[in-house]
Amino acid sequence: MSEPTTTAAGDDTPAARPEIRPTDGSCSHWIGAELRYCRVVDGVRHYLPGMRCPNHTPARLKGQPEPPEMPGWGPGSRKEMQG
Secondary structure, eight states: OOOOEEOTTSOEEOSSOOSOOOOSSSOOOEEGGGTEEOOOOTTOEEETTEEEOGGGOHHHHTTOOOOOOOTTOSTTOSGGGOO
């Protein structure tokens, strides 16, 4: 774990990520230039790296189109997930 460093504001916060990663269902994409998490809540979906809004999906970040939606492949479509 990295040691806290003094930032330009003079406080002792970890320079890399001063905020705690969101666990409230908001977008957890780290915006490094702004030193903050996105935290958008509209249209958020779960991906392997975490919850992501439409602007921060893995495909969008790579500059690729989103994969097409396929019938029966939406969230909660698997039989064992249906109650």
